Amino acid sequence: MREVMTKSMARNIFYGGSLFFIIIFLGLSAQSHLYIRNVSTNEATLTDSVKKGKRIWEEKACINCHTLMGEGAYFAPELVNVMTRWGIDPEDHTGAMESLKAWMDAMPTGIEGRRQMPQFNLSDEEYQNLADFLLWADTIDAQDWPPNDAG
Ligand code: HEC
Known part of the structure; x- marks a missing residue:
C-alpha cells in the first residue's frame, strides 16, 4: 500500500511545527531579556547619578x-572603556570625576592638526554624573566588544 499524507496529518505537522518554533522563540527572547537585565548590564547598579x-x-x-x-x-575615541584605559578603579567615583573634569576643562586643546572636543562648561555635579555613567557603562559585560585598546 502506498503511504499517503492525509490533510489532517499535514495540518498537524504545520501547527505542531509552528508551535515548536514559537516556543523556542519565546524561550530565547526571555533568556536574552533576563541576561541583559541581570548579567550584562546589572540593573541593580543603576544609581540616580548614572541615570542623570x-x-x-x-x-x-x-x-555625535x-x-x-x-x-x-567615529570622529573621537570609543568611550565605553575610557575609565579602564585611564586606570580608574571602578569604585573610585571621586577619582573618575576628577579625571573627567580635568580632561573636559582642558578642552578644546587648540593644538593645530589635532581633532578638537568642545568646551561644555559643566558643573561639578554634572561631571560626577557623567563620570558615574561612564564608570557604569564600563561594567557592562559586552563580551569584550568593542575590540578596542586605543588610549
Ligand atoms: C564635536 C565632537 C565631540 C563631542 C560632541 C564630544 N567630544 Fe569628547 N572628544 C572629542 C575628540 C576629538 C576627542 C579627542 C581629543 C584629543 O585627543 O585631543 C575627545 C576625547 C574625549 C575623551 C577622552 C578620551 C580618551 O580616550 O582619552 C573623553 C572622556 C570625552 N571626549 C568625553 C566626552 C563627553 C562626555 C562628551 C559629551 C558631553 C563629549 N566627549 C563630546 C570630540 C568630541
Whole structure:
C-alpha cells in the first residue's frame, strides 16, 4: 500500500511545527531579556547619578563624535572603556570625576592638526554624573566588544 499524507496529518505537522518554533522563540527572547537585565548590564547598579549622567550624555550629544560600544560617530575615541584605559578603579567615583573634569576643562586643546572636543562648561555635579555613567557603562559585560585598546 502506498503511504499517503492525509490533510489532517499535514495540518498537524504545520501547527505542531509552528508551535515548536514559537516556543523556542519565546524561550530565547526571555533568556536574552533576563541576561541583559541581570548579567550584562546589572540593573541593580543603576544609581540616580548614572541615570542623570546618561541624560547629560544624550543632551550634549556626545555620541555625535564618540562611540559607546561601537555605536555612534567615529570622529573621537570609543568611550565605553575610557575609565579602564585611564586606570580608574571602578569604585573610585571621586577619582573618575576628577579625571573627567580635568580632561573636559582642558578642552578644546587648540593644538593645530589635532581633532578638537568642545568646551561644555559643566558643573561639578554634572561631571560626577557623567563620570558615574561612564564608570557604569564600563561594567557592562559586552563580551569584550568593542575590540578596542586605543588610549
Ligand atoms: C564635536 C565632537 C565631540 C563631542 C560632541 C564630544 N567630544 Fe569628547 N572628544 C572629542 C575628540 C576629538 C576627542 C579627542 C581629543 C584629543 O585627543 O585631543 C575627545 C576625547 C574625549 C575623551 C577622552 C578620551 C580618551 O580616550 O582619552 C573623553 C572622556 C570625552 N571626549 C568625553 C566626552 C563627553 C562626555 C562628551 C559629551 C558631553 C563629549 N566627549 C563630546 C570630540 C568630541
